[in-house]
Amino acid sequence: MSTTAELLKGAAELFPDEVVTQAHVRHFDLPLGAGRFALITLDNGHDHKKPTTLGPQSLANIDAAIDRVEKEAADGDIVGVGVTGKPFIFAVGADLKGVELLKRHEDALAIGKGGHDVLKRLANLAVPSFAYYNGASMGGGVEIGLHCTYRTVSAALPAFSLPEVFLGLVPGWGGCTLLPNLIGADKAVSVIIENSLNQNKQLKGAQVHELGIADAIFEGADFLEQSLLWTASVLKGEIAVERPVIDRGEAWDQAVAKGRFIADGKVHGAAPAAYRALDIIAAAKNGDLQQGYDAEDAALADLIMGGELRSGIYAFNLVQKRGKRPAGAPDKNLARPVTKVGVVGAGLMASQLALLFLRRLEVPVVLTDIDQERVDKGVGYVHAEIDKLLGKGRVNQDKANRLKGLVSGVLDKAEGFADADFVIEAVFEEMGVKQKVFAEVEAVAPAHAILATNTSSLSVSEMASKLKHPERVVGFHFFNPVAILPLLEIVRGEQTDEAALATAFGVAKKLKKTAVLVKDAPAFVVNRILTRFMGEIQNVIDEGTPVPVAEKAVEPLGLPMSPLVLLELVGPAIGLHVSETLNRAFPERFTVSPNLKAVVEAGKRGFYVYESGKPELDPEVAALLEQGDSVLTEEQVRDRVLDSVAQEIGLMLDEGVVAEAQDIDLCLITGAGWPFHLGGITPYLDREGVAERVNGKRFLAAGVASVPA
Numbered sequence: 001m002s003t004t005a006e007l008l009k010g011a012a013e014l015f016p017d018e019v020v021t022q023a024h025v026r027h028f029d030l031p032l033g034a035g036r037f038a039l040i041t042l043d044n045g046h047d048h049k050k051p052t053t054l055g056p057q058s059l060a061n062i063d064a065a066i067d068r069v070e071k072e073a074a075d076g077d078i079v080g081v082g083v084t085g086k087p088f089i090f091a092v093g094a095d096l097k098g099v100e101l102l103k104r105h106e107d108a109l110a111i112g113k114g115g116h117d118v119l120k121r122l123a124n125l126a127v128p129s130f131a132y133y134n135g136a137s138m139g140g141g142v143e144i145g146l147h148c149t150y151r152t153v154s155a156a157l158p159a160f161s162l163p164e165v166f167l168g169l170v171p172g173w174g175g176c177t178l179l180p181n182l183i184g185a186d187k188a189v190s191v192i193i194e195n196s197l198n199q200n201k202q203l204k205g206a207q208v209h210e211l212g213i214a215d216a217i218f219e220g221a222d223f224l225e226q227s228l229l230w231t232a233s234v235l236k237g238e239i240a241v242e243r244p245v246i247d248r249g250e251a252w253d254q255a256v257a258k259g260r261f262i263a264d265g266k267v268h269g270a271a272p273a274a275y276r277a278l279d280i281i282a283a284a285k286n287g288d289l290q291q292g293y294d295a296e297d298a299a300l301a302d303l304i305m306g307g308e309l310r311s312g313i314y315a316f317n318l319v320q321k322r323g324k325r326p327a328g329a330p331d332k333n334l335a336r337p338v339t340k341v342g343v344v345g346a347g348l349m350a351s352q353l354a355l356l357f358l359r360r361l362e363v364p365v366v367l368t369d370i371d372q373e374r375v376d377k378g379v380g381y382v383h384a385e386i387d388k389l390l391g392k393g394r395v396n397q398d399k400a401n402r403l404k405g406l407v408s409g410v411l412d413k414a415e416g417f418a419d420a421d422f423v424i425e426a427v428f429e430e431m432g433v434k435q436k437v438f439a440e441v442e443a444v445a446p447a448h449a450i451l452a453t454n455t456s457s458l459s460v461s462e463m464a465s466k467l468k469h470p471e472r473v474v475g476f477h478f479f480n481p482v483a484i485l486p487l488l489e490i491v492r493g494e495q496t497d498e499a500a501l502a503t504a505f506g507v508a509k510k511l512k513k514t515a516v517l518v519k520d521a522p523a524f525v526v527n528r529i530l531t532r533f534m535g536e537i538q539n540v541i542d543e544g545t546p547v548p549v550a551e552k553a554v555e556p557l558g559l560p561m562s563p564l565v566l567l568e569l570v571g572p573a574i575g576l577h578v579s580e581t582l583n584r585a586f587p588e589r590f591t592v593s594p595n596l597k598a599v600v601e602a603g604k605r606g607f608y609v610y611e612s613g614k615p616e617l618d619p620e621v622a623a624l625l626e627q628g629d630s631v632l633t634e635e636q637v638r639d640r641v642l643d644s645v646a647q648e649i650g651l652m653l654d655e656g657v658v659a660e661a662q663d664i665d666l667c668l669i670t671g672a673g674w675p676f677h678l679g680g681i682t683p684y685l686d687r688e689g690v691a692e693r694v695n696g697k698r699f700l701a702a703g704v705a706s707v708p709a
Contacts, residue, residue, distance in 0.1 A: 004063060005063070006061065007076055007113060015055055017097070020051050021058035023065035023186050026039055027039075027090040031232045034235045035232075037080050037081075037082065038081045039083075040062070043085070047535040052092065053094065053095040054063050055094070066125075070126075071120065073125045078127060080129065081129045083129070084224060087134075091144060093138045096313050103238070103709075109297055112301060116174065120174075122147040123148070128150065128367065130151050130152070133145055133160065133208065136159045138162070142162055143171060145164075146175065146179060147178070150231075152214055152218060153208045154223040155206060157205035157220075158600075159203075161200065163204060165273045166197035167316060168306070168312035168677050169273055171296075171324075176284065176296055178443070180281050180284050181212065182256050183246075184255070184257040185256060186254075188255070192263055193265070193277060197267070199547045212244065251491045255281075260275070263494060267677060270556050271308050277299070282297060307705075308677050310707055315676040317667070323666055326516060327517065329517060334501075335506035338421045338507055340367070340420045341354075341422050342365075343423075344499070345378075347426065349478075350369075350427075351381040353426055353482060358407055364419070365408075366410060366411075366416040367379060378409055379408065414444040417449070418446070420445055420446070424476055425454065430579060431462060451652065452475070457523040460474070460475040460491045462495040471496060471500075473493055474503075475520065476488065478513075479526065480570075485670065486512075486670040487513070487666075488508045489504060491519075493520050516667050517663075521652070523581060523582050525657060528652065529645060531579050534563050537641060538591070538595070540629065541595065542593055542627060545630070550637055551564060554638035558678065562615075567606060572605070579591070589644075602624055604618065604620065646685045646694040650691075650694065650699075655701075660701040682705075
């Protein structure tokens with residue numbers, strides 16, 4: 001049987017590039033004469049921009065620190081042991097770069113077992129142990145604290161979570177076992193399953209305390225001093241920590257059932273991690289910790305060697321790294337300053353854009369439209385949204401007044417845009433209308449101003465073709481709802497120059513959007529793929545497959561909503577318009593559904609009614625549908641849909657619509673809510689063999705978003 005030291009040494013050899021965390025031990029006398037204390041500080045030697053992670057060498061260092069304090073505790077030299085982190089960071093969990101390198105099940109098992117063996121020692125010391133969550137705490141960082149006898153949390157702590165299920169893992173160093181035994185199964189399911197599957201929602205310090213994960217909360221400014229004072233009072237018996245009795249009856253089973261319901265709603269059984277975590281939580285009801293740890297080890301090893309985790313890490317890296325350094329973006333020094341923004345249009349989309357520019361850039365924003373009523377409505381929308389932010393405490397009164405003062409509306413473009421540096425149009429999606437608007441703006445805006453279009457499918461080059469200076473036109477395509485979806489497709493027209501492009505990327509960064517450079521091709525990236533995807537679903541319905549069968553066929557993808565619910569969100573009229581645009585460009589692959597046309601002409605908002613709370617086919621829509629007699633099975637529908645998507649992505653990459661397949665995935669994750677656990681779409685198509693079946697090759701090299709060979 002390997003010792004912990006041997007396990008960690010073997011793992012460290014697989015991961016020579018680990019950013020190693022040290023575990024510094026210092027001793028001092030506690031206040032109130034409570035006795036000698038040992039404090040372990042986790043620190044990787046970098047500032048807070050490089051958070052402390054826990055790779056194999058880091059765990060070995062923690063193990064060595066525990067060796068030292070364990071002896072001191074046994075000898076009676078200390079009365080307690082504390083663990084804290086460097087400024088602003090406690091620890092953010094296992095180092096995912098190391099996890100990616102693992103190729104064998106036994107190496108993956110060693111990571112789980114090694115972590116357990118080290119952290120269990122904190123629980124087994126001869127003296128009480130204390131975790132001081134002073135800053136960001138995630139995954140294994142949270143679990144270090146769960147092994148301690150007591151925990152305090154900083155009120156200033158910005159982010160605390162067990163994000164493993166979000167990535168395709170389980171909290172495998174005690175999280176699934178210890179958390180429900182500490183705070184009850186219901187609250188544990190919320191933290192481990194619900195928050196993870198809710199776009200990796202983070203807890204703040206106050207919530208950590210309210211949930212009962214931390215026994216005490218102190219302000220950030222003197223957090224450690226106050227925590228040590230509290231520690232002294234606990235050790236002297238002046239403070240008794242009361243914890244609620246855990247309900248190990250029906251409430252536990254109901255919590256697990258709730259977790260399964262949440263997982264089904266989010267991933268539809270298509271991703272195993274949430275279900276493995278729930279199995280461990282269910283078994284933890286009997287309070288047998290070692291049994292739980294063994295189950296965590298097994299689940300961790302299985303999931304590390306599965307495609308879902310590799311896809312999850314790939315997606316995480318896309319959003320965190322590639323999303324912040326867009327492929328093909330020009331030199332940022334070419335970007336021009338933007339001190340005033342113009343918005344053409346004052347409808348809902350234009351008003352959302354005005355609000356975003358206002359909040360992020362904090363510069364004057366002016367809206368124009370064809371009549372005063374529309375202009376007033378647009379400005380009124382922005383004012384009302386700022387009032388909502390004020391009501392929620394997101395801005396103070398001064399900031400609200402200042403933002404309201406920066407937004408205005410005029411009818412005369414010359415008056416509004418004469419000193420604007422960046423003008424974006426969000427008017428009706430029709431080429432003639434857009435060209436006319438740009439001609440009017442070019443006549444009055446300064447020579448250096450960037451002219452941006454929020455078109456979702458029209459040619460940016462054609463839009464700019466009649467201008468004197470087409471080089472300053474750039475596509476700037478947002479996704480609805482603008483405040484929530486991070487993606488911004490930045491479209492380079494045939495004439496767009498580097499300065500215009502650099503300015504667009506500079507603005508996107510200030511807007512906190514994930515910008516992807518896209519060639520000026522019909523419908524760009526997201527709408528082209530979604531239209532092909534939806535088009536194929538629509539085709540099989542038109543040919544005769546019942547609507548429920550067509551919808552259910554793609555459930556194994558674990559998409560956030562079914563295709564026809566998505567169509568409702570987009571709006572059937574917009575869906576029809578994009579399909580018509582793409583049908584003109586690629587008639588052999590994109591169809592215009594007569595049934596969709598009939599739904600739009602009848603003025604229907606979608607295919608469903610929700611009278612029972614669940615989507616049911618609207619009888620009026622059912623009466624409109626004209627179907628053939630070709631009925632496919634779910635599997636046949638799924639094959640057809642995935643084949644068509646794989647073909648389209650292959651063609652887009654051949655055309656150079658984006659630099660690489662990674663950009664396709666980044667677009668779908670951030671612009672269409674495509675599941676993280678799939679890694680976007682291309683790893684899924686590779687994993688299922690669809691890419692090779694359709695295009696004769698994988699989209700990604702083996703080992704990218706998959707287990708290395």
